[in-house]
Amino acid sequence: MTYNQFIRYVLTFEAIVLNAGTGAMCLIAPQGFIAQFSAEPLTVVGYEFIRWYGVLLWVLTFYVLRLLPLKDDRALAPAVEALLFGDLVHLVVAYFFFRAVPAWSFAFVAMLVFTTTLAALRSIWVYRFHTHRL
Numbered sequence: 001m002t003y004n005q006f007i008r009y010v011l012t013f014e015a016i017v018l019n020a021g022t023g024a025m026c027l028i029a030p031q032g033f034i035a036q037f038s039a040e041p042l043t044v045v046g047y048e049f050i051r052w053y054g055v056l057l058w059v060l061t062f063y064v065l066r067l068l069p070l071k072d073d074r075a076l077a078p079a080v081e082a083l084l085f086g087d088l089v090h091l092v093v094a095y096f097f098f099r100a101v102p103a104w105s106f107a108f109v110a111m112l113v114f115t116t117t118l119a120a121l122r123s124i125w126v127y128r129f130h131t132h133r134l
Helices: 003-028 030-035 044-070 073-100 106-130
Strands: none
Touching: 003 030, 003 044, 003 073, 003 106, 030 044, 044 073, 073 106
16 A cells, blocks of 8 residues: 555545544534533533534535545645644644643543644655655
8 A cells, every 4th residue: 555545544534533523523512522621611602613613624524525536636735735734733722722721631632642643644745745755
């Protein structure tokens, strides 16, 4: 299996399991999503913002799953770069979240592991794409 095939499996897993699954939880049970990270309840408006986060995750899912079957790395590259940028911003926001809620919940640690792993895999793919080493 080539690295390019591997990253496509990773992107598929991320889209279906991580993004669509988390998006569904955010849309259907925003209280349950937040409860994984903090025991502090939100206001009704806060829970509705979590639902909007779920919408964005479903948009990402749709976009990536539409691109993957094309087998065109030139079409995929901007998406992978955008996802990498999102990973880096996500890690910065995780730092601020931890400063506000200094607790190592399972969900927080899992999010850090997934985000860091995905950022590393995407970085390698982007580097290889731009140096034509796919």
